[in-house]
Amino acid sequence: MSDGKGRVTLRGIDKHFGAFHALKGIDLDIAPQEFFALLGPSGSGKSTTLRVIAGLETPDAGTMTVDGVDVTYAEPGERNVAMVFQNYALYPHMTVEQNIGFPLRMDGVPKARIPELAREAASKVKIDHLMQRRPGQLSGGQQQRCALARAIVRKPRLFLLDEPLSNLDAQLRLETRVELKRLHRSLDVTTIYVTHDQEEAMTIADRMAVFLDGDIVQVGTPDDVFNRPDNLAVAAFIGSPPMNLLPARFEDGAAIIAGERLALPPRSAPVPAEVVLGIRPSHVRIADTGIPAKVVLSENLGESMLINAEVEGVPVKVRLSEMRPIAEGATIRLAFDGGHVHLFDPQTRRRIA
Amino acid sequence: MARNPHQAARLRRGIVLYAVVGLLLFVWAFPIFWAVVVSLKSETEVLAYPPNIIFEPTVRNYRDALVGGFSILPSFATSFIISGLTTVLTIMLAVPCAYAFARLRLRGKKALGFYTLVTQMVPPVGLVIPYFLILNRVGWLDTYQGMVVVYLTFSLPFAIWLMVSYMEDIPCEMEEAAFLDKANRFQALWHVVLPQVRGGIAVTVIFVFLNAWNEFLFAVQLGGNDVRPVTVAMYNFVSVEQTLWAKLSAAALIAMLPMIIIGFAAQRQIVKGLTVGAVKGGGRR
Ligand SMILES: Nc1ncnc2c1ncn2[C@@H]1O[C@H](COP(=O)(O)OP(=O)(O)O)[C@@H](O)[C@H]1O
Ligand SMILES: [Mg+2]
Numbered sequence: 001m002s003d004g005k006g007r008v009t010l011r012g013i014d015k016h017f018g019a020f021h022a023l024k025g026i027d028l029d030i031a032p033q034e035f036f037a038l039l040g041p042s043g044s045g046k047s048t049t050l051r052v053i054a055g056l057e058t059p060d061a062g063t064m065t066v067d068g069v070d071v072t073y074a075e076p077g078e079r080n081v082a083m084v085f086q087n088y089a090l091y092p093h094m095t096v097e098q099n100i101g102f103p104l105r106m107d108g109v110p111k112a113r114i115p116e117l118a119r120e121a122a123s124k125v126k127i128d129h130l131m132q133r134r135p136g137q138l139s140g141g142q143q144q145r146c147a148l149a150r151a152i153v154r155k156p157r158l159f160l161l162d163e164p165l166s167n168l169d170a171q172l173r174l175e176t177r178v179e180l181k182r183l184h185r186s187l188d189v190t191t192i193y194v195t196h197d198q199e200e201a202m203t204i205a206d207r208m209a210v211f212l213d214g215d216i217v218q219v220g221t222p223d224d225v226f227n228r229p230d231n232l233a234v235a236a237f238i239g240s241p242p243m244n245l246l247p248a249r250f251e252d253g254a255a256i257i258a259g260e261r262l263a264l265p266p267r268s269a270p271v272p273a274e275v276v277l278g279i280r281p282s283h284v285r286i287a288d289t290g291i292p293a294k295v296v297l298s299e300n301l302g303e304s305m306l307i308n309a310e311v312e313g314v315p316v317k318v319r320l321s322e323m324r325p326i327a328e329g330a331t332i333r334l335a336f337d338g339g340h341v342h343l344f345d346p347q348t349r350r351r352i353a
Numbered sequence: 354m355a356r357n358p359h360q361a362a363r364l365r366r367g368i369v370l371y372a373v374v375g376l377l378l379f380v381w382a383f384p385i386f387w388a389v390v391v392s393l394k395s396e397t398e399v400l401a402y403p404p405n406i407i408f409e410p411t412v413r414n415y416r417d418a419l420v421g422g423f424s425i426l427p428s429f430a431t432s433f434i435i436s437g438l439t440t441v442l443t444i445m446l447a448v449p450c451a452y453a454f455a456r457l458r459l460r461g462k463k464a465l466g467f468y469t470l471v472t473q474m475v476p477p478v479g480l481v482i483p484y485f486l487i488l489n490r491v492g493w494l495d496t497y498q499g500m501v502v503v504y505l506t507f508s509l510p511f512a513i514w515l516m517v518s519y520m521e522d523i524p525c526e527m528e529e530a531a532f533l534d535k536a537n538r539f540q541a542l543w544h545v546v547l548p549q550v551r552g553g554i555a556v557t558v559i560f561v562f563l564n565a566w567n568e569f570l571f572a573v574q575l576g577g578n579d580v581r582p583v584t585v586a587m588y589n590f591v592s593v594e595q596t597l598w599a600k601l602s603a604a605a606l607i608a609m610l611p612m613i614i615i616g617f618a619a620q621r622q623i624v625k626g627l628t629v630g631a632v633k634g635g636g637r638r
Pocket of ligand 2: 047
């Protein structure tokens with residue numbers, strides 16, 4: 001039962017597959033009832049982390065606790081976690097009812113009670129009219145719901161989802177995203193959600209961890225990660241397209257790029273002379289004066305234009321809300337919105353607050 | 354008749370297809386057909402040359418083969434016991450072994466897999482003498498346990514090899530899902546894996562039973578008067594002076610019967626089992 005519990009702590013989780021270092025000392029603190037996303041590109045170790053949490057992989061080093069109890073080496077069945085696999089892993093020889101009822105059956109729930117409880121779980125995800133079908137007779141969306149129902153039927157302490165929406169078409173993905181969020185509210189179970197889709201993570205998660213090459217590069221709310229990226233790695237990954245990153249000099253509270261001075265709000269930390277300046281494409285404007293840039297390509301994105309330009313050979317993207325055609329090869333002037341400029345230390349690669 | 358060139362072409366293709374299938378079927382079925390014909394003739398009629406197309410059919414050969422002095426019925430029972438025991442033991446051992454091969458990270462798994470295949474490549478005739486000597490030493494010549502153990506040495510590697518390919522086709526996540534739901538390994542095997550490889554088990558059962566039933570070389574050397582399978586018993590109709598072709602044919606056809614019945618009964622399972630493996634490239638990764 002969910003009784004205000006489900007606090008997950010990972011400390012220094014390390015995992016090798018042969019010579020390949022898949023997880024490089026993962027630390028995580030996930031609060032009870034939180035909707036927590038693991039976000040990162042493919043192969044960054046999200047699924048492996050989830051499988052360590054589920055007990056399907058044993059870490060080479062490190063510990064994991066749930067509500068203060070060390071479960072690092074506990075069997076999957078002892079952890080009271082439910083998981084929705086990316087391929088759903090439904091049992092093809094069982095009906096929907098038998099699939100959803102399987103965890104109850106293994107848990108020793110009396111046989112007579114199982115159909116009713118299975119139907120209850122199925123109705124939460126609106127597939128209770130399909131109880132006698134087999135997975136092969138369901139659409140992709142229905143299969144996904146069946147996997148969800150099988151996961152929630154047992155009222156687990158942790159709810160793990162590995163890219164649950166990635167096999168759905170775009171329309172269904174948006175709908176299901178909203179429903180997942182609602183389901184999480186009604187269940188009140190700590191939910192850990194793996195995705196490579198940043199928009200998905202941004203919209204659905206309370207907090208998230210950004211994975212890169214087996215490391216967590218930032219943990220925070222979607223707002224933190226988007227608006228206050230901790231380091232260059234996150235800055236270069238989050239946003240589509242991600243933030244522009246330009247080498248610059250810093251003098252007297254201003255950044256100097258291509259000979260142009262850009263006054264910046266003061267920082268609380270000391271700023272080195274050489275910095276990397278970060279700014280999102282939507283915070284760059286085309287102006288009469290400013291940093292000179294050469295247009296390489298202008299893309300029509302429907303609701304906006306994306307101008308691909310170069311400042312001293314460094315690519316810079318500009319998002320324009322008005323549809324203004326700009327000739328390729330033209331030289332334009334760019335103005336950066338100073339309040340939205342981030343500075344990074346190229347040595348430590350961290351953001352300067 | 355064909356009304357347009359397209360239909361005509363299709364008709365031609367159909368005719369060619371049926372002709373080829375018919376020819377293959379004829380080549381395959383003719384010996385059986387001939388055995389049926391011979392089994393219905395008298396022993397003198399069999400020797401007539403050229404063979405008579407018209408003759409008076411008789412069921413005496415069947416009567417003699419079943420209840421005559423050389424009745425094959427006792428050996429029929431022997432064959433059933435040997436083949437049945439071999440099949441049951443093979444499946445009981447091969448299923449867990451194949452599961453281990455398919456799923457567990459075992460030391461020396463590759464070597465074991467290779468050994469399994471090698472056993473299928475060794476010419477059986479080279480093993481007759483060693484097996485004879487071993488069984489003789491153990492005192493298991495002409496015993497059921499002797500025959501079954503020898504048959505297991507062939508059927509088990511074959512069955513494991515076949516079952517592994519079926520089990521590897523089942524995604525690991527399915528079992529992992531079961532583990533998360535508090536199933537232990539045995540329950541995962543029982544509830545999740547086995548129901549999905551039923552077709553594969555059926556195919557394995559049939560092949561193992563069939564091989565044991567049809568086996569002759571080892572049966573004739575390692576069996577004897579007490580344990581004499583039907584393949585050996587049929588040879589009672591062959592002696593130095595003469596071969597009783599008609600009775601031999603009748604006996605052979607009776608011996609074939611269980612196979613034919615099994616084949617018909619499990620036709621769907623067999624085809625499904627064979628094609629599942631085939632479509633997925635045999636399932637071996
Ligand atoms: N069982 C395994 N054996 C070998 N390599 C693996 C195994 N599982 C994962 N890996 C590797 O570890 C890396 C991280 O995998 P994974 O956690 O699945 O990434 P993702 O972030 O895409 O979910 C990948 O490079 C993958 O190839
Ligand atoms: Mg993954």
